[in-house]
Amino acid sequence: MLKFALVGCGRIAKRHSELLGQNQIKDACLVAVCDIDKEKSDAIASQFNISSYTDMHRMMQLKE
Numbered sequence: 001m002l003k004f005a006l007v008g009c010g011r012i013a014k015r016h017s018e019l020l021g022q023n024q025i026k027d028a029c030l031v032a033v034c035d036i037d038k039e040k041s042d043a044i045a046s047q048f049n050i051s052s053y054t055d056m057h058r059m060m061q062l063k064e
Contacts, residue, residue, distance in 0.1 A: 002028045007056045009035035009044050021048035032058045 004020050006013050013033070020030035021044075034053040035041040045052035053059035 002030060003031045005032040005034065005059060006030070006044070007034045007059075009033055009037070013044065017044050017048060021050070022044035032059055 006016055006020075009017075013035075017030060017033065019025055020028055023029065032048055032050055032051040032053060033041045033044045034056045036054055038052070038054050041052040041054065051059070051062075053056075053062075
């Protein structure tokens with residue numbers, strides 16, 4: 001299983017999060033999202049029950 005994290009939760013992130021978060025891509029899963037706007041990252045994170053970050057460096061340190 002290949003784990004993905006999205007950096008930036010703008011318009012295109014909606015489509016990417018749907019593909020990865022709804023298991024539409026074989027052997028790929030969404031594990032985290034990051035955006036400097038906490039409301040944007042929290043919105044996607046809550047939709048897919050994943051972690052939300054505002055600092056991508058911190059996200060990369062904590063996610064395996």
